[in-house]
Amino acid sequence: MVGINFELPSPVMMPGHLPVMLAEVLELLAPEPGACVLDATFGGGGHTRALLDSAPGVSVVALDRDPAARDRAASLAGSRGQQFTLIDTDFGRLDQVETGPLDGALFDLGVSSFQLDETERGFSFRHDAPADMRMDPRCGVSAAEWLETATEAMLVQAVREYGEESSWRRVVRALVAARGTGRLARTASLAEVVTEAIPAAQRRQSRIHPATRTFQGIRIAVNDEIGAIGRALPVAFERLRPGGVLAVISFHSLEDRPVKHFFRRMCGQPLGAHDSTPQDLRAKFAEPLTRKPRTASRAELDTNPRSRSAKLRALRKL
Numbered sequence: 047m048v049g050i051n052f053e054l055p056s057p058v059m060m061p062g063h064l065p066v067m068l069a070e071v072l073e074l075l076a077p078e079p080g081a082c083v084l085d086a087t088f089g090g091g092g093h094t095r096a097l098l099d100s101a102p103g104v105s106v107v108a109l110d111r112d113p114a115a116r117d118r119a120a121s122l123a124g125s126r127g128q129q130f131t132l133i134d135t136d137f138g139r140l141d142q143v144e145t146g147p148l149d150g151a152l153f154d155l156g157v158s159s160f161q162l163d164e165t166e167r168g169f170s171f172r173h174d175a176p177a178d179m180r181m182d183p184r185c186g187v188s189a190a191e192w193l194e195t196a197t198e199a200m201l202v203q204a205v206r207e208y209g210e211e212s213s214w215r216r217v218v219r220a221l222v223a224a225r226g227t228g229r230l231a232r233t234a235s236l237a238e239v240v241t242e243a244i245p246a247a248q249r250r251q252s253r254i255h256p257a258t259r260t261f262q263g264i265r266i267a268v269n270d271e272i273g274a275i276g277r278a279l280p281v282a283f284e285r286l287r288p289g290g291v292l293a294v295i296s297f298h299s300l301e302d303r304p305v306k307h308f309f310r311r312m313c314g315q316p317l318g319a320h321d322s323t324p325q326d327l328r329a330k331f332a333e334p335l336t337r338k339p340r341t342a343s344r345a346e347l348d349t350n351p352r353s354r355s356a357k358l359r360a361l362r363k364l
């Protein structure tokens with residue numbers, strides 16, 4: 047960090063969750079005294095706590111669609127009064143949430159270690175549990191029900207596009223064949239259905255469990271994760287004051303893609319190799335603070351395995 051003397055606050059960490067790229071997030075958002083920041087993904091509140099402590103009078107409006115976040119926020123809600131608000135909602139509905147003008151906004155995407163560690167939520171195939179996978183179990187349908195009722199096109203999108211599974215045809219066929227047998231109801235039997243569908247040679251070569259990609263794809267589909275990112279970023283950007291900073295941490299290319307495209311559009315950069323729009327016809331609403339996405343430091347990689355695939359992008363509204 048050049049030119050900025052950041053004393054990293056020592057937030058009271060929730061056991062089981064270390065906020066990713068905390069120093070980098072604070073450096074980029076750099077809240078001024080009295081700033082108002084949106085933390086769209088409260089989780090265990092690691093980033094929120096550090097933001098609240100980063101300068102006098104900083105306030106944070108935090109969102110989380112997981113009802114369990116409320117318990118984790120209880121101590122902050124009790125001790126920070128008006129400076130901290132948790133809103134129990136999907137950031138994909140940010141347009142319906144009162145935030146007031148913002149000086150900063152943070153999205154730390156994906157699931158939290160709390161969700162992964164809570165067997166009964168059904169995010170992981172490491173333990174047998176009902177295949178639920180909803181971040182908000184009060185809305186929508188569980189993964190098990192979704193798998194029983196989704197159209198084939200929806201299954202293909204989940205497994206091929208969101209899961210990036212090369213044997214997607216076989217996996218989709220196996221999922222359809224398993225309907226009505228009860229094998230899609232629980233994580234262990236669902237993982238078996240997927241594993242059996244993957245050719246033995248691919249299974250042998252892979253360093254990850256053969257069901258990993260398909261589980262990721264189903265989770266993304268059940269929670270409409272990519273749709274929520276696409277809806278939220280323009281609203282968060284619109285709420286930023288001039289000079290405000292938008293920072294997004296993503297964990298895989300599917301999440302990063304809509305973020306990268308949105309950032310390029312706001313910063314008046316070409317959207318890809320095919321984009322031949324002349325530079326002077328491109329509107330520029332922001333300047334990039336990260337020309338390339340930032341990644342975790344060596345020290346963080348050693349202590350927080352979750353940081354391994356993190357990519358942090360930030361821009362400043364003009």
Ligand SMILES: C[S@@+](CC[C@H](N)C(=O)[O-])C[C@H]1O[C@@H](n2cnc3c(N)ncnc32)[C@H](O)[C@@H]1O
Nearest residue numbers: 065087089090091092093110111136137154158
């Ligand atoms: C990676 S964790 C965030 C961790 C947090 N930054 C911390 O320091 O503890 C992601 C959190 O965002 C929440 N989340 C993911 N997608 C969401 C959405 N569309 N709307 C609201 N919350 C969401 C998840 O429920 C989870 O608690």
